[in-house]
Amino acid sequence: MKEQFTARMLRVHFGEDDRWHGKPLHEAILSKCMELGIAEAVVFRGIEGYGSASRIRHATHWPLSKDAPIQMSIIDTVEQIGKLTPWLDSMVEEGLVAASAVEVIRYSQKQ
């Protein structure tokens, strides 16, 4: 099945050692996305970077070092993303959330 629609993409940037209620922040956000039924959410680990805290984050000693930059790409309709953003406001203490308008084609094998 192929559907095409206009959507919104969020890219959320923070650090791998950031936590929310004791849980890694990226897992917490991913769970929240699933709970809200967001269409697509993927977590990427960068190999080097710096951000709002001006710390240079490295993943060179991976897997020993957990201080790698994390980028999450989250994609769904404007309404669905609107449900998520208040949560991101409270969950991401230090980081960056960028939004862009996108056009999406979804391929699925649903009956």
Place this chain on the structure above:
Amino acid sequence: MLQPGKAVKVTIYLSDGATHHGAPLYSSILDFLFYRGVAGATVTKGIAGFGADHHMHAAHVVEISDRLPIKIEFIESREKVESLLGKLEELAGSGLIEMQETTVAKPAQPSKPNTPLTPEHLKIEGKAQMMRIFVSEEDRWKSKPLHEALVEAMRANDLAGVTVYRGILGYGAHRRLHKDKPLVSSHHGSIMLSAIDTADKLRAFLPIVDQMVAEGLVVFSDVDIVKYAYRALETEKETAPITPIQN
């Protein structure tokens, strides 16, 4: 490029422990000099010394001091030095900056003559689109990993470029939603391919995506290309033969 004749030698004295935005201060200063096009710079580490605070810092056998003196030296024309001085003073913080008149007898030559590899860089500027394709790492197309097949297909269709990213966690159209086991371990990776080209070329490639991707998400967004430069094929001929793409 440094010319023979009058020049200024600048010496900056720092303590090794000093940091700037989390990185060693000397490397921040070195980066600053490098990207501002200074002809050359050298960092040396002292074995002992003292500074304005009159604390003696030395490397002992049992204890390696992290506060050893560090010296950064570079030689440049007076105009260049003056253009850098403001920022250098800010960066050096409590460190000492010394300048002295010097004479360049013979400037250093770049080890390789700086002949450009390509006389012309193709430069596309302006509106383009970014196509991101989200699939699963286990997805296959004709027995090869789907993301590899997509990269080959994009190359064969002359798309300007593509980069493949492996996610560490994720779910989506390409993956059945496991409600009882929500976070699938990382070896069942999410893959994102990110390709940038003109809208027309990406649209022309879509029928191929239709054929190859059974489950997944394709996301288009508008981007501005600021720079696109590539090495022309003629210069590559000497180095490596181009392997044809097998389909």
